[in-house]
Amino acid sequence: MQSDAKIRTEYGTDSSPQSPGCSLRHFACEQNLLSRPDGSASFLQGVAEKSRERLIRNTCEAVVLGALHPRTSITIVLQVISDAGSLMACCLNATCMALVDAGVPMQALFCGVTCALDSDGTLVLDPTAKQEKEARAVLTFALDSVDQKLLMSTTKGLYSNAELQQCLAAAQAASQHVFRFYRESLQRRYSKS
Amino acid sequence: MKETPLSNCERRFLLRAIEERKRLDGRQTYDYRNIKISFGTDYGCCIVELGKTRVLGQVSCELVSPKLNRATEGILFFNLELSQMAAPAFEPGRQSDLLVKLNRLLERCLRNSKCIDTESLCVVAGEKVWQIRVDLHLLNHDGNIIDAASIAAIVALCHFRRPDVSVQGDEVTLYTPEERDPVPLSIHHMPICVSFAFFQQGTFLLVDPSEREERVMDGLLVIAVNKHREICTIQSSGGIMLLNEQVLRCSKIAGVKVAEITELIQKALENDQKVRKEGGKFGFAESIAKQRITAFKMEEAPVDTSDVEEKAEEILAEAEPPPDVVSKPVLWTPGTAQIGEGVENSWGDLEDSEKEDEDEGGSDEAIIFKGVRMDVGMEVSNTGSQEAPIVLSDSEEEETIILEPDKNPKKIRTQTISAKQEKAPSKTAAKKRKKKRTAN
Numbered sequence: 001m002q003s004d005a006k007i008r009t010e011y012g013t014d015s016s017p018q019s020p021g022c023s024l025r026h027f028a029c030e031q032n033l034l035s036r037p038d039g040s041a042s043f044l045q046g047v048a049e050k051s052r053e054r055l056i057r058n059t060c061e062a063v064v065l066g067a068l069h070p071r072t073s074i075t076i077v078l079q080v081i082s083d084a085g086s087l088m089a090c091c092l093n094a095t096c097m098a099l100v101d102a103g104v105p106m107q108a109l110f111c112g113v114t115c116a117l118d119s120d121g122t123l124v125l126d127p128t129a130k131q132e133k134e135a136r137a138v139l140t141f142a143l144d145s146v147d148q149k150l151l152m153s154t155t156k157g158l159y160s161n162a163e164l165q166q167c168l169a170a171a172q173a174a175s176q177h178v179f180r181f182y183r184e185s186l187q188r189r190y191s192k193s
Numbered sequence: 194m195k196e197t198p199l200s201n202c203e204r205r206f207l208l209r210a211i212e213e214r215k216r217l218d219g220r221q222t223y224d225y226r227n228i229k230i231s232f233g234t235d236y237g238c239c240i241v242e243l244g245k246t247r248v249l250g251q252v253s254c255e256l257v258s259p260k261l262n263r264a265t266e267g268i269l270f271f272n273l274e275l276s277q278m279a280a281p282a283f284e285p286g287r288q289s290d291l292l293v294k295l296n297r298l299l300e301r302c303l304r305n306s307k308c309i310d311t312e313s314l315c316v317v318a319g320e321k322v323w324q325i326r327v328d329l330h331l332l333n334h335d336g337n338i339i340d341a342a343s344i345a346a347i348v349a350l351c352h353f354r355r356p357d358v359s360v361q362g363d364e365v366t367l368y369t370p371e372e373r374d375p376v377p378l379s380i381h382h383m384p385i386c387v388s389f390a391f392f393q394q395g396t397f398l399l400v401d402p403s404e405r406e407e408r409v410m411d412g413l414l415v416i417a418v419n420k421h422r423e424i425c426t427i428q429s430s431g432g433i434m435l436l437n438e439q440v441l442r443c444s445k446i447a448g449v450k451v452a453e454i455t456e457l458i459q460k461a462l463e464n465d466q467k468v469r470k471e472g473g474k475f476g477f478a479e480s481i482a483k484q485r486i487t488a489f490k491m492e493e494a495p496v497d498t499s500d501v502e503e504k505a506e507e508i509l510a511e512a513e514p515p516p517d518v519v520s521k522p523v524l525w526t527p528g529t530a531q532i533g534e535g536v537e538n539s540w541g542d543l544e545d546s547e548k549e550d551e552d553e554g555g556s557d558e559a560i561i562f563k564g565v566r567m568d569v570g571m572e573v574s575n576t577g578s579q580e581a582p583i584v585l586s587d588s589e590e591e592e593t594i595i596l597e598p599d600k601n602p603k604k605i606r607t608q609t610i611s612a613k614q615e616k617a618p619s620k621t622a623a624k625k626r627k628k629k630r631t632a633n
Contacts, residue, residue: 028478028490034333035245036280042481077278079330081240081249081477082233125496165505174496185489 025126027181029093031101031189037077039102041094052088056095059142059152065105074104085128086114088140088154093178100186109145111178113171114138117159123167125174139164141171145179148172196282199408207409211392217405218244223446225401228454230348230461231480236375237353240477241345244403245335250345251328252353256367259315259322267314268324271300273342279334295339298428299329302343302384302417306425309350310379316358317365323355325378336404339415343386348458352465353378384425385454387447389414391433398439400446414443420455422448 034040060076076098078091092112099106116127116135124131132138137157144151150168159167207217214222226244233239237252259266273296275283282288303309314323327349329342354375357368390402390410399406402413412431418424424444429435468475481488523531 025493028481028488030481030485030488032487034247034278035335036333037278040278075277077276079249079276079278079332082235082238084234123501162505162509165508166501169501169504169508170496173501177491177494177496181489181491184491188489189486 041097041101063106068105085132086126089114092142111175112142113174114140115167139167143175194281204409223400232465234476239349243341246341247332248341248345249330250349252349253326254355255324256321257324264319265315266311267322270326273329275331279331302426306384313379336407337401339386347383382419384417384419385451386417387450389443395433416447418447418451420452
């Protein structure tokens with residue numbers, strides 16, 4: 001069983017600085033675009049490689065109901081088309097959509113959200129590549145769709161306990177939007193009208 | 194994964210259809226599938242779709258020292274990768290023949306035809322030249338990889354802009370894209386490969402074979418032509434024997450096809466250029482067709498994070514402080530230390546717990562996870578306190594023998610990556626120790 005995801009993190013207009021107050025960048029996704037794999041999705045969002053792969057794998061293992069497919073190997077192939085920041089979150093989103101497209105049974109959907117903390121402690125959600133580079137800490141969380149519980153977190157940089165909780169709460173708020181996006185795009189695809 | 198073999202009836206059906214001049218998707222003999230070219234936000238990034246075959250092309254550049262025997266020329270480097278998502282048969286270790294053949298053909302087509310002016314890539318003769326690297330990834334395989342790849346490569350090269358460089362005496366200044374507009378590469382002509390598939394010992398030919406047709410073909414003829422009808426590369430594989438008229442006819446057809454494709458490429462490049470200049474939206478986001486029900490977009494969404502701080506404070510206030518962790522390593526013999534106590538075995542009945550001497554761990558089954566290296570010689574035993582009951586499993590298969598503590602512990606075989614959960618072999622009667630393997 002193969003579900004493949006192409007990820008593009010980019011947005012079309014010239015990079016403008018993000019306005020104060022958090023917002024998620026423009027999203028787009030396309031499903032079932034490849035004919036060979038069982039399911040595929042493309043997700044666009046505003047040595048290290050192996051660890052990233054392992055993180056995604058662990059997140060998937062937590063939600064995929066593997067017991068329903070014994071003796072089966074589920075291969076997830078991710079191809080980064082372009083990287084404009086929040087790469088890990090985009091990878092997670094693309095993986096989830098590809099798994100849904102392939103019809104793999106899961107106990108919940110999951111999404112990825114990235115937060116960046118800059119030097120004066122301001123929280124920025126879904127940072128661009130420039131913001132990520134200049135940030136003091138970059139935190140990526142994988143949250144599930146049922147209770148917004150934390151499935152996986154990977155962080156880089158220095159931050160305090162309080163900041164961690166704040167980022168997590170902000171990520172949970174943002175994940176609502178991502179799940180709404182999933183729901184609407186699937187509705188569009190599967191609705192009869 | 195092994196490729197699903199083509200059934201005999203499918204093969205016969207395809208061959209019969211070709212004899213009657215019919216193709217599965219309704220095309221004529223010389224028809225190409227729909228070609229769609231879309232560009233990314235960065236210069237040099239494009240995706241080409243030839244029917245369902247999809248290739249991603251990306252060009253990047255770097256300043257390096259030139260080759261010793263070509264001190265005034267830049268370096269071109271091509272790389273085609275067959276991604277695992279393109280077809281189940283493409284696995285990282287397994288695709289060498291096809292991969293080598295495709296890479297070699299692409300190199301001959303683009304490098305030996307001198308379509309890119311390498312002299313213009315020279316910055317300081319003998320010291321600094323541009324190295325242009327073209328990376329192609331096959332995303333979906335529905336036949337005719339070579340055509341799609343050659344189109345992607347040439348489109349990406351035409352689309353690419355390298356940073357501007359100025360040389361004043363001995364000083365070389367490299368300008369960033371913000372300081373000076375990046376400069377396009379100097380391309381003389383655009384060679385594009387056209388594939389002809391032959392069936393029934395050369396009697397029938399098809400242009401742009403799809404994946405099914407490729408599987409039943411006898412041989413393949415690839416001709417790379419540019420729009421001035423100059424042949425850049427020609428290659429025949431598969432062992433078919435062709436007459437000269439056939440080859441000449443194919444080259445004429447290739448000339449016509451390439452003229453059409455080149456026009457399409459020019460139009461796509463111009464469109465993209467226009468959109469970028471007018472400041473409109475460009476990139477892959479825009480090329481997703483809005484009408485398709487499998488595609489969906491959402492605009493920028495503001496997220497309300499005003500109550501984030503209060504929530505965080507609540508969580509922190511309710512959280513207990515982390516337990517104090519004190520590590521007291523116990524040294525058994527030189528080279529063997531123990532930190533903490535192992536977890537008790539939860540298998541078997543807990544009522545019959547016997548107190549054993551030290552050096553016995555509980556589990557008889559080792560679960561090996563992918564990507565975890567087992568450390569050698571780590572022995573976990575429940576001997577921190579002699580009163581703690583040690584529970585052994587009731588399995589009949591194992592033989593539990595207790596050894597003296599002054600014997601050197603036997604090293605555990607390091608188990609490296611295994612794909613599935615495996616039972617550690619516990620059958621040998623001579624197996625002395627049951628060791629608990631801790632996953633790091």
